[in-house]
Amino acid sequence: MADRREKLDQLLGKARSLPKGPGVYLMKNAAGVVIYVGKAARLPDRVSSYFVPSAARNSRMSPQKLPMLDLIEDFETIECESEWEALLAEARLIKDIHPRFNARLTDDKTFPYLAITTRDDFPGVFVTREPTADVFRGSKMLGPFTSVYALRQAVQLLQRVFKFRTCRLDIRESDDQRRFFRPCLLHAIKQCTAPCADKISRDSYRADIDRFIRFLESKRSVMLREMRQEMDRASQAQEYENAAALRDQIHALEKLDDRGRRADGWQPETESFYVDPRKGLAALAKALDIDGPIRCIECIDIAHLQGGETVGSKVCFVDGRPLKSQYRRYKIKSVGRGSHATSGGPTAEDGAARGTSGGDDYAAIREVVSRRYRDAGEGHELYPDVILIDGGLGQLHAALEAFEQVDVKPPLVIALAKAEELIYHQAKPEPIRLSRQNLGLKLCQAIRDEAHRFAQHYHHILRRKKVIGE
Numbered sequence: 001m002a003d004r005r006e007k008l009d010q011l012l013g014k015a016r017s018l019p020k021g022p023g024v025y026l027m028k029n030a031a032g033v034v035i036y037v038g039k040a041a042r043l044p045d046r047v048s049s050y051f052v053p054s055a056a057r058n059s060r061m062s063p064q065k066l067p068m069l070d071l072i073e074d075f076e077t078i079e080c081e082s083e084w085e086a087l088l089a090e091a092r093l094i095k096d097i098h099p100r101f102n103a104r105l106t107d108d109k110t111f112p113y114l115a116i117t118t119r120d121d122f123p124g125v126f127v128t129r130e131p132t133a134d135v136f137r138g139s140k141m142l143g144p145f146t147s148v149y150a151l152r153q154a155v156q157l158l159q160r161v162f163k164f165r166t167c168r169l170d171i172r173e174s175d176d177q178r179r180f181f182r183p184c185l186l187h188a189i190k191q192c193t194a195p196c197a198d199k200i201s202r203d204s205y206r207a208d209i210d211r212f213i214r215f216l217e218s219k220r221s222v223m224l225r226e227m228r229q230e231m232d233r234a235s236q237a238q239e240y241e242n243a244a245a246l247r248d249q250i251h252a253l254e255k256l257d258d259r260g261r262r263a264d265g266w267q268p269e270t271e272s273f274y275v276d277p278r279k280g281l282a283a284l285a286k287a288l289d290i291d292g293p294i295r296c297i298e299c300i301d302i303a304h305l306q307g308g309e310t311v312g313s314k315v316c317f318v319d320g321r322p323l324k325s326q327y328r329r330y331k332i333k334s335v336g337r338g339s340h341a342t343s344g345g346p347t348a349e350d351g352a353a354r355g356t357s358g359g360d361d362y363a364a365i366r367e368v369v370s371r372r373y374r375d376a377g378e379g380h381e382l383y384p385d386v387i388l389i390d391g392g393l394g395q396l397h398a399a400l401e402a403f404e405q406v407d408v409k410p411p412l413v414i415a416l417a418k419a420e421e422l423i424y425h426q427a428k429p430e431p432i433r434l435s436r437q438n439l440g441l442k443l444c445q446a447i448r449d450e451a452h453r454f455a456q457h458y459h460h461i462l463r464r465k466k467v468i469g470e
Contacts, residue, residue, distance in 0.1 A: 004070075008051045011075065015048035022086045023079045024093060027101075030073045036065075036101040039090040041083050047075060068101045084146045088260050111144030112151050116213060121173045121202055122195035123209050125164045127151055134321060142216055144260055150251075157249045159186075162212040163193045171195050173202045224250060276439070277320025284440030287432060288386070288412065288425065295319055296384040299447045300372070300399070302332075302364045302391075303455035310360065312368035313455035316384070317447050327454060334367045361391060362398035369402035377406025385411055390448050392417035393431075396424045416444050 023043045027036040027050070040046030050072060080086040088111070094102045113131045117123045119138040127148065131141050145151045159166065167184065183194035193200040193208070215223070231246035281294045297317045304310035316326035376383045387410055389395050396415035403410055415424040421441060422431035434441040 005053075007073070008053075011072070012048055012051035015051060015075070016044050018043040018047060018077055019079055020044055021079060022081075022083045023077050024086055024089045026076045026078075026093070026099075027068065027072045028074045028076070029071045032074070034097050034099050035071060036068055036099050037090055037093045037097065039083075039086040041086075043077055043079070047077065065101050085260060087146050088144065111146065112148040113141050113143035113145070114151065114155070114216070116140040116142075116209065118209070120171070122165060122171045122205050124168070125155060125159070125166055125212070127155060134319075140213060153248070158212065158215070159191050162208050162215075163191060164209060164212060165192050165195060167196065169196050224254070277443070280439045280443030281320050282440075283438055284386075284443055287423070287434055287438065287440045288414065290385075290412070294385045297386045297388060297447055298326075298372075298384040299388040299390065299451040300365065300368050301448070301451035301455045302361050302368070303452070304332075304360065304364075310364050311455055312364055313451050314368065314372050315447065315451045315454055317450075320443060322450060328372065329454065330368050330371060332364045332367055334363050361395060365389065365391070365395055365398040366402040369399050370405065373403070373406065373410065376410070377403070377408050379408050383408075383410045387413045388444060388447060388451075389413065389415040390418075390451060391415050392419075392422075393424050396426065400426060414444075416448050421445065 020042055022039070022041050024037065024039050025043065025047050026034045027038075029035050038046070050069065078089060080089055091111070110129045112127050112129055115126045115128050115131065115136045117126070117136065117139045123140075126136075128136065129148075130136075131143070155166070158164075165171070166186075171178070178196060178198040181197045183192070183197040183199065186192035187194035187197070187199065193205060195202075195205050227246055227250050231243050231250065234240075234243035234246060284290075285292075285294050295318060299315050299317075301313050301315075302310065303313070310332040312330040312332055314328040314330070316323045373383065373387075375381045387399070389399050392415060396413065399413055399415075403413065413426045416422075417424065417431075420433075421436065422433055423441070423444065424431050
């Protein structure tokens with residue numbers, strides 16, 4: 001016990017000698033493994049709080065983190081220029097290292113960006129967490145920002161000043177029919193100049209956007225000073241509600257400084273979803289012996305817990321990128337709690353490996369396939385180039401059984417088994433085994449994982465509703 005106290009006193013002395021500024025700290029165990037990552041506005045104050053004698057009694061940490069105090073043998077720090085940079089660095093390190101005692105920031109949630117579609121005739125302004133999406137190709141991208149709430153507040157405020165559009169309409173200067181278009185409410189309340197209805201010329205609108213960009217990229221001291229003066233006048237005139245609104249607006253504008261630059265690499269996952277989509281599609285076409293290009297892939301996944309609240313998902317990828325408007329979720333009707341439908345699939349252990357009975361999976365897959373591709377089977381719409389089933393040979397056979405009931409057959413149906421990442425092909429007797437570095441396999445894995453995430457999210461919603469209802 002005395003040796004442990006001596007060690008903590010050494011760490012306490014080291015912590016108190018840290019630079020008095022913001023940064024990130026990494027707590028390590030005896031093996032040198034990082035077990036926790038945290039941020040600090042003042043490094044010596046925050047880090048030393050772990051090593052004072054009363055740390056365990058006065059700690060604000062959750063009970064799950066208290067055992068960490070006995071495991072810390074050393075720490076490292078990274079100095080940052082500001083508190084927001086420490087926040088971004090903390091999030092980046094947690095996503096990369098996955099420390100044992102970090103419960104938050106381990107998901108795939110990303111920071112928000114502000115996108116200005118400068119390549120459009122009449123640029124729009126949007127808040128996005130997907131800065132590399134095709135719709136924003138060639139756009140002016142600012143961020144990442146630390147608070148999506150503050151960013152949306154600031155955009156709403158700035159729209160009153162610069163009157164830019166935030167709609168998704170495809171507005172072109174050459175469209176003479178715009179003058180007959182009825183603008184939305186934002187024009188009536190003077191928050192948009194309504195380029196959709198030809199209420200402003202392209203050059204005048206562009207000038208407003210240029211001023212907006214200059215405002216965002218420059219110091220906002222002049223505008224903020226004027227707003228503070230207006231707030232003071234409102235307060236002195238006892239117009240407290242107006243003064244409070246101005247205070248909130250000033251706070252939102254100041255939060256725009258809480259951002260990094262894309263070049264800093266805080267979110268490399270937004271720069272590359274998995275692999276280059278074109279290379280992934282080309283590698284997959286080669287592996288599947290497809291002569292033409294693959295453009296559209298849809299994936300089906302099933303999620304449930306011990307046979308209860310079974311749900312299905314269908315995600316759609318076009319040119320190797322997610323097309324979320326075509327995502328679909330299905331509440332399974334043919335499989336209920338305790339249902340153990342049988343299937344002609346030869347490998348029921350495929351389902352067992354997924355933590356459920358294979359029969360439940362097969363019946364759910366047959367239902368989702370039937371509901372999703374009914375119209376395509378009747379010739380009323382196109383099939384995707386490849387239909388990917390999450391599972392093994394049994395799941396593939398279940399999907400093919402459903403397709404046997406329709407007149408028009410799909411081009412290609414495959415399944416991806418999690419255990420060994422084998423690809424089962426509808427026309428091949430043996431599974432396709434690809435290198436784990438194969439870009440086609442990486443593409444399938446990314447699409448499969450997205451379908452699984454989407455299904456699990458819906459499953460959790462239904463489970464929560466069921467628990468609350470009971």
